[in-house]
Amino acid sequence: MDILQNLLTTLEFIIQGLWITVWVTVVALVVGLVFGVLTALMRVYGNRFWRQVATVYSVVIRAVPVVVIIFILFFVIAEYVNLSPFLAGSLALGFASGAYQSEIFRGALQAVPAGQMTAARAIGMSKVQAIWSIVLPQALRLALPAWGNEATLVLKDSTLVFVVGVPEILRRTQQVSARTNEPFIAFGAAMLLYLGLTLLTTQFLGWVERRYRLQM
Amino acid sequence: MKKQAAIYLLLIVALLALGACTPVRPAATTTGGDAPAATGKLAEIQAAGKLVVGTSADYPPYESIDADGNFVGFDMDLIRAVGAELGVEVEIQDMPFDTLIASVQEGKIDAVIAAMQATAERDEQVDFTIPYRMTKDAFIGAGDTTIVIEQAEDAAGMSIGAQTGTVQERWIQETLVAAGLTAADQVSSYERADLAALDVANGRIELLLMDAEPAVALAEQNGLKILLITETTAEGGKSIAIPDGETELKAELDRIIQKLIDDGTVQRIQEENGLP
Numbered sequence: 001m002d003i004l005q006n007l008l009t010t011l012e013f014i015i016q017g018l019w020i021t022v023w024v025t026v027v028a029l030v031v032g033l034v035f036g037v038l039t040a041l042m043r044v045y046g047n048r049f050w051r052q053v054a055t056v057y058s059v060v061i062r063a064v065p066v067v068v069i070i071f072i073l074f075f076v077i078a079e080y081v082n083l084s085p086f087l088a089g090s091l092a093l094g095f096a097s098g099a100y101q102s103e104i105f106r107g108a109l110q111a112v113p114a115g116q117m118t119a120a121r122a123i124g125m126s127k128v129q130a131i132w133s134i135v136l137p138q139a140l141r142l143a144l145p146a147w148g149n150e151a152t153l154v155l156k157d158s159t160l161v162f163v164v165g166v167p168e169i170l171r172r173t174q175q176v177s178a179r180t181n182e183p184f185i186a187f188g189a190a191m192l193l194y195l196g197l198t199l200l201t202t203q204f205l206g207w208v209e210r211r212y213r214l215q216m
Numbered sequence: 217m218k219k220q221a222a223i224y225l226l227l228i229v230a231l232l233a234l235g236a237c238t239p240v241r242p243a244a245t246t247t248g249g250d251a252p253a254a255t256g257k258l259a260e261i262q263a264a265g266k267l268v269v270g271t272s273a274d275y276p277p278y279e280s281i282d283a284d285g286n287f288v289g290f291d292m293d294l295i296r297a298v299g300a301e302l303g304v305e306v307e308i309q310d311m312p313f314d315t316l317i318a319s320v321q322e323g324k325i326d327a328v329i330a331a332m333q334a335t336a337e338r339d340e341q342v343d344f345t346i347p348y349r350m351t352k353d354a355f356i357g358a359g360d361t362t363i364v365i366e367q368a369e370d371a372a373g374m375s376i377g378a379q380t381g382t383v384q385e386r387w388i389q390e391t392l393v394a395a396g397l398t399a400a401d402q403v404s405s406y407e408r409a410d411l412a413a414l415d416v417a418n419g420r421i422e423l424l425l426m427d428a429e430p431a432v433a434l435a436e437q438n439g440l441k442i443l444l445i446t447e448t449t450a451e452g453g454k455s456i457a458i459p460d461g462e463t464e465l466k467a468e469l470d471r472i473i474q475k476l477i478d479d480g481t482v483q484r485i486q487e488e489n490g491l492p
Binding site: 009013016074075078079162163164165167171174175177178179 | 270273274275276280281282283285309310311312315318319322324
């Protein structure tokens with residue numbers, strides 16, 4: 001009973017970091033989505049130059065730990081633009097996620113039969129029109145399962161933004177643990193929160209997936 | 217393929233160049249130090265009416281966060297007292313300990329207060345104020361001991377233990393053993409302080425010399441007696457870190473810290489936070 005009470009008060013404290021974790025994740029996923037889709041399009045439909053740019057982005061960013069990217073963005077870029085820790089952290093996380101999402105969307109774009117592009121061009125659509133109204137809508141749906149996985153990874157990577165001082169769930173956990181000297185309860189509470197968040201995310205994305213499934 | 221390699225190389229060079237810019241920046245701002253006032257960090261802080269301080273709030277009783285989310289602890293009370301003297305508001309930011317120095321260098325925060333010692337390596341990166349609290353050591357004996365220690369040197373000739381590789385062990389070796397006051401075989405070296413505490417409780421050694429802060433809790437846990445708390449055996453103290461070359465800010469903070477030590481404020485908040 002005592003442990004339960006303890007766990008509840010701990011949860012109550014840590015939960016104040018919940019929204020920060022959620023917002024960091026949402027901002028990072030949206031930024032990553034924009035970067036991911038754009039670079040995937042560049043790689044599949046771009047000319048030689050754009051293809052190279054997108055490939056370098058994807059390869060280099062995926063080769064660097066996310067923490068390093070967060071540090072560089074916060075301490076180097078922020079020399080010129082003054083970013084708040086929250087923005088720097090979430091943008092960096094999004095920038096990193098974009099490289100992984102780029103691979104997801106590239107695969108999805110290539111999975112749409114090439115004949116559809118040819119057919120769209122044959123009936124007089126421009127290349128942009130064909131991508132926008134024929135290929136992309138299908139590719140986005142094909143990408144959903146893999147994207148859902150990336151979403152849970154970003155959720156967990158959101159713990160990294162604390163290196164620049166954003167008090168998300170994990171940091172709140174460390175604070176309680178330091179104060180109460182009961183790391184098991186503190187990290188247990190954090191585990192429950194992350195588990196809850198991840199299950200919610202996967203449930204929601206599962207629903208989206210069923211709702212927008214391609215009828216082929 | 218060759219072209220791609222060139223792009224990679226360019227990107228890496230660009231990143232390194234960006235990185236190389238950063239150390240130059242703080243140095244550039246310091247040139248403002250020899251101009252009359254209004255350009256230094258001190259003027260900036262006064263103009264903003266706010267002192268932004270970084271800490272790593274996971275080290276009670278120096279700094280931690282209470283159940284209501286407030287910053288509490290010795291360092292926190294002290295920096296608020298410093299802010300009151302400066303006539304500015306204090307904004308505290310929680311960061312990992314490893315990031316603090318970089319953050320103060322980059323101007324993300326104005327100062328660091330995190331029970332930090334001014335080591336030589338850190339001193340190259342940032343400036344430190346005078347210590348606001350000296351490190352203290354404790355001599356511990358068994359609960360029923362009759363030994364009386366009034367000053368550190370009274371430990372001469374008694375069997376004594378310390379943690380391996382610590383400042384305390386070095387003090388024993390250099391001050392007691394090297395001077396022939398204590399025989400070399402009277403000194404025991406322990407992997408961990410709690411193991412040494414057990415040996416004191418069992419009567420295997422008469423004294424244990426260790427850092428005073430963990431000593432209080434350790435003595436309580438094992439039913440031991442704290443015989444003396446002293447600065448003699450310890451080295452250094454805890455200081456506030458500020459950006460490199462900010463001489464005006466350093467002078468002002470040094471003055472305030474000295475004043476707070478002299479008028480007993482430091483002593484009072486030390487006791488309020490249960491520090492030896």
